[in-house]
Amino acid sequence: MAAMQLPRERLREAYRLMRTIRSFEDRVAAEMATGDVPGNTHLYAGQEASAVGVCMHLTDSDHIASTHRGHGHSIAKGCDPAAMMAEIFGKATGTCAGKGGSMHIADLDRGMLGANGIVGGGPPLACGAALTARTLGTRDVSVAFSGDGAVNQGTTAESFNLARVLMLPVIFVIEDNGFGEATASSYAVAGRIIDRALGYAMPAAYADGTDFFAVHDVMEEAVQRARDGGGPTLLHIETPRYYGHFSGDADTYRTPEERAALRRDRCCLANFRARVTEARLLEAEELDSMDAAVAEVIDAAVAEARAAPLPDLFSLTTDVYVNY
Amino acid sequence: MPVKTFRAALNEALHQEMARDPRTIVLGEDITGGKGATGEKDAWGGAFGVTKGLLDAFGEKRVIDTPITESAFVGAAAGAAVTGLRPVAEIMFVDFLGVCFDQIFNQAAKFRYMFGGKAVTPLVIRATFGAGSRSASQHSQALYPLFTHIPGLKVVIPSTPYDAKGLLIEAIRDDDPVIFLENKLLYDTTGDVPDDSYTIPFAEAAVLREGSDVTIVAVGRMVSVAMDAAKALATEGIEATVIDPRTASPLDTETILEMVEETGRLVIVDESNPRCGFAADIAALVAEEAFDVLKGPILKITPPHTPVPYAPNLEDAYLPDAARVIAAVRRVMAHGE
Numbered sequence: 199m200a201a202m203q204l205p206r207e208r209l210r211e212a213y214r215l216m217r218t219i220r221s222f223e224d225r226v227a228a229e230m231a232t233g234d235v236p237g238n239t240h241l242y243a244g245q246e247a248s249a250v251g252v253c254m255h256l257t258d259s260d261h262i263a264s265t266h267r268g269h270g271h272s273i274a275k276g277c278d279p280a281a282m283m284a285e286i287f288g289k290a291t292g293t294c295a296g297k298g299g300s301m302h303i304a305d306l307d308r309g310m311l312g313a314n315g316i317v318g319g320g321p322p323l324a325c326g327a328a329l330t331a332r333t334l335g336t337r338d339v340s341v342a343f344s345g346d347g348a349v350n351q352g353t354t355a356e357s358f359n360l361a362r363v364l365m366l367p368v369i370f371v372i373e374d375n376g377f378g379e380a381t382a383s384s385y386a387v388a389g390r391i392i393d394r395a396l397g398y399a400m401p402a403a404y405a406d407g408t409d410f411f412a413v414h415d416v417m418e419e420a421v422q423r424a425r426d427g428g429g430p431t432l433l434h435i436e437t438p439r440y441y442g443h444f445s446g447d448a449d450t451y452r453t454p455e456e457r458a459a460l461r462r463d464r465c466c467l468a469n470f471r472a473r474v475t476e477a478r479l480l481e482a483e484e485l486d487s488m489d490a491a492v493a494e495v496i497d498a499a500v501a502e503a504r505a506a507p508l509p510d511l512f513s514l515t516t517d518v519y520v521n522y
Numbered sequence: 523m524p525v526k527t528f529r530a531a532l533n534e535a536l537h538q539e540m541a542r543d544p545r546t547i548v549l550g551e552d553i554t555g556g557k558g559a560t561g562e563k564d565a566w567g568g569a570f571g572v573t574k575g576l577l578d579a580f581g582e583k584r585v586i587d588t589p590i591t592e593s594a595f596v597g598a599a600a601g602a603a604v605t606g607l608r609p610v611a612e613i614m615f616v617d618f619l620g621v622c623f624d625q626i627f628n629q630a631a632k633f634r635y636m637f638g639g640k641a642v643t644p645l646v647i648r649a650t651f652g653a654g655s656r657s658a659s660q661h662s663q664a665l666y667p668l669f670t671h672i673p674g675l676k677v678v679i680p681s682t683p684y685d686a687k688g689l690l691i692e693a694i695r696d697d698d699p700v701i702f703l704e705n706k707l708l709y710d711t712t713g714d715v716p717d718d719s720y721t722i723p724f725a726e727a728a729v730l731r732e733g734s735d736v737t738i739v740a741v742g743r744m745v746s747v748a749m750d751a752a753k754a755l756a757t758e759g760i761e762a763t764v765i766d767p768r769t770a771s772p773l774d775t776e777t778i779l780e781m782v783e784e785t786g787r788l789v790i791v792d793e794s795n796p797r798c799g800f801a802a803d804i805a806a807l808v809a810e811e812a813f814d815v816l817k818g819p820i821l822k823i824t825p826p827h828t829p830v831p832y833a834p835n836l837e838d839a840y841l842p843d844a845a846r847v848i849a850a851v852r853r854v855m856a857h858g859e
Binding site: 261263292293294295296297298302304305306307311312314315316319321322323324325326327329330331332333334340352353356357359360363364516517518519520521522 | 545547583584586588589591593594595596597598599600601602603604605606607609624625628629632633634635636637638639640641642673674676696697698725772
């Protein structure tokens with residue numbers, strides 16, 4: 199079903215998730231500035247429509263492999279923002295009991311195979327989840343989220359080929375935010391990202407990553423193909439990245455005007471709001487009240503995370519193996 | 523008891539486990555051989571013939587020939603393992619793991635810990651290793667110390683057909699990622715192997731021989747080198763204990779320390795390179811834990827710190843042999859008399 203025809207509840211859910219991601223990331227940036235977050239984070243703000251437009255087609259038994267910029271994918275796939283916040287603060291109540299941090303948030307019960315500290319680490323894992331689905335005869339699919347940086351990794355290219363050879367139900371979602379770390383994709387990526395699919399005879403589609411409806415619709419077709427045994431698809435989704443590569447990145451390789459323009463002109467939340475209110479699908483007031491509700495959720499998540507205990511020192515040496 | 527080759531023992535283990543559990547799959551390069559071609563199917567059954575016949579028994583959905591793409595298929599095996607399968611990936615030569623290390627030690631080995639104990643990754647990666655086949659520097663290494671170094675991986679190095687079968691079945695049933703290393707010169711060796719399925723627990727060393735003078739620790743093909751040396755030494759009145767730890771990780775430290783305490787002397791025979799190697803690890807363990815019982819220096823018999831050479835005379839000189847073990851034992855016997 200094309201996204202503009204989605205039931206109101208689904209549209210509300212899409213907006214709530216995108217707003218949750220935005221608020222979560224802006225709040226993480228603020229918390230980082232206090233110095234109380236032990237590690238580093240890579241923020242997803244600006245890219246919300248991609249995670250949500252893709253993950254709205256997935257169930258808990260479908261899998262995603264994420265990236266170092268994984269908070270948005272995690273929230274869109276159903277991870278608990280409070281547990282994620284606690285994880286980022288390195289607390290025992292975190293998604294990974296404080297042992298993973300921002301770059302390793304995972305929730306296997308939700309089909310979230312983990313953010314990943316290695317660029318290009320995820321695509322082979324997503325092929326594996328798809329291989330599980332094929333072997334067990336389910337109709338589950340998997341998604342490998344990658345950035346424009348990861349398209350230049352061998353693991354990504356190898357995964358395109360393997361997925362196509364074995365006709366695995368996997369969707370490669372390339373989120374092209376214009377930068378691999380501090381290097382522009384216009385410099386680092388030879389050719390067009392979408393054309394990489396041609397070499398593997400893999401179906402591919404492009405979507406504007408500030409347009410939830412466009413992402414939703416290209417993913418709908420890709421998911422259907424995968425569930426029906428039609429093999430992999432590459433989706434090239436062009437998105438803005440509001441923050442620098444990492445949370446302390448001064449981001450001087452872009453001008454202040456350029457950064458401000460991204461937030462002003464390329465905002466998936468503003469786009470969504472305009473579309474659904476103009477079409478009378480949702481009222482501005484209900485969107486406002488969702489914004490307020492999300493703000494409360496994030497406030498509570500931070501308060502809980504700050505109050506939560508550190509991991510017991512005993513856990514330093516646990517869970518290396520199932521048994522050893 | 524039926525006599526089987528090391529290769530047949532491994533093949534039987536795979537057959538029995540695949541029959542027992544439909545979640546067990548095998549994948550790798552040419553594990554059937556002939557895929558997409560017009561001639562014989564299952565033409566190779568693996569580069570060393572270990573997976574021959576699995577295709578007929580279990581079909582191509584569970585016996586998967588992959589392209590030459592180690593990063594993708596080892597990573598896929600890790601992803602499949604963490605989502606519910608029990609994959610056995612075959613890497614033709616352990617050297618080739620160099621192109622997919624990330625998938626092994628940053629992904630599979632780390633899932634459980636970095637996800638806070640929630641992931642279970644029952645993955646087996648089988649690979650051949652070892653020098654002696656005139657295959658030179660990129661097809662001959664003994665890289666088990668690299669994997670032993672990584673928390674989250676288990677490392678298995680069978681030395682007999684009996685151990686090969688029991689340890690492979692144990693590895694497939696184990697819920698952690700296991701690197702299972704097969705010395706390619708052992709494939710045609712034979713030994714007693716029961717037809718029935720059985721397992722051998724990890725971290726349980728085999729004490730192959732007991733003597734009061736010296737303890738020799740060896741793994742893989744070096745076990746037979748150690749045994750040859752021990753037999754020769756017995757003729758001159760030196761009685762050696764020979765231990766095969768069988769798994770480098772986890773390691774049966776108790777048996778090693780107990781046997782060293784009985785003899786007071788330790789010689790380690792190891793096919794891996796000497797720096798930060800398996801022998802060095804055992805030596806450090808004994809030096810820390812059993813210093814007071816040692817009558818002389820701990821001696822390590824390893825290759826030199828070089829790549830594996832091609833020319834037969836050079837490769838023969840590279841590999842530890844019984845003569846070097848005997849000389850080392852004689853040297854350590856000069857202490858503590």
